[in-house]
Amino acid sequence: MTTRARTLSINVRNKTAVADIAFPSRHWSRRLPVLIRFIRNVAPSVIGVQECRDDMAVDITNGLGPAWTFWGMRTAKIIWDTSKWTAIDQFEAGLPFKELGITKYRPLTMVKLMSIRTGESAWFASIHLVTNIANEEFIRQAQMRLIIEYISERPDNSRVIIFADLNSVPTTSSVRKIARDAGYNHLRARLSDAAMTGDSRNTFNGWKITKREGKWIDDVLTSRSVRPYSGVVELTDTTAYPIFVTDHNGVFARVEFGVSGV
Numbered sequence: 001m002t003t004r005a006r007t008l009s010i011n012v013r014n015k016t017a018v019a020d021i022a023f024p025s026r027h028w029s030r031r032l033p034v035l036i037r038f039i040r041n042v043a044p045s046v047i048g049v050q051e052c053r054d055d056m057a058v059d060i061t062n063g064l065g066p067a068w069t070f071w072g073m074r075t076a077k078i079i080w081d082t083s084k085w086t087a088i089d090q091f092e093a094g095l096p097f098k099e100l101g102i103t104k105y106r107p108l109t110m111v112k113l114m115s116i117r118t119g120e121s122a123w124f125a126s127i128h129l130v131t132n133i134a135n136e137e138f139i140r141q142a143q144m145r146l147i148i149e150y151i152s153e154r155p156d157n158s159r160v161i162i163f164a165d166l167n168s169v170p171t172t173s174s175v176r177k178i179a180r181d182a183g184y185n186h187l188r189a190r191l192s193d194a195a196m197t198g199d200s201r202n203t204f205n206g207w208k209i210t211k212r213e214g215k216w217i218d219d220v221l222t223s224r225s226v227r228p229y230s231g232v233v234e235l236t237d238t239t240a241y242p243i244f245v246t247d248h249n250g251v252f253a254r255v256e257f258g259v260s261g262v
Contacts, residue, residue: 187222190227208237
């Protein structure tokens, strides 16, 4: 049977961000109900989040309802609807690269989910690469190679969906090329123009109306055995909601696996 998943990747913006203190509309207590509304409108069954503390994940799952849960002890987490998925494995690692001058790790979180309807399973991963440091692109490349290595060590790793805040803009950049060479391609490389909506939008809005520059720093990557069949950049700015949901737009993708030949 074909197993289909409605997936969403979004950086929900750490509620302790110092830069947001002066702006009440950016405070978590104000943004949380709007974020819940956003997620319900998109209606995913699996979500990959970044910049999400444990207490934020509790708030999100409580807001979505009793069927929702999460896993991940660091700030990249997987959130899912337990009425549709059962967790059967998990993995987590930090990506500190102290030898490259990074003392604060960036996380990789993976959960293997099995469809209750079909019994088929896939790994869902959330990653967050570095930004705003010296040699950041070089370090992101090193982090991506380590992520690929960790994934390759997981059992039954042919089906993988990666929710990514890559902090790397061009779709042809080396971070995406490293992933592609290992068998994980980004949405616009796999979807036709007709299947991809809003690809001219940015995924980072920076608390401003979203520019139509197509500069994606966020993405959904899929392995060869997973087929994305539609995608969209979902706006979180004030053209769509009363206040900014977060400083990133969401990347939504419908994916399927377990199909003959996929």
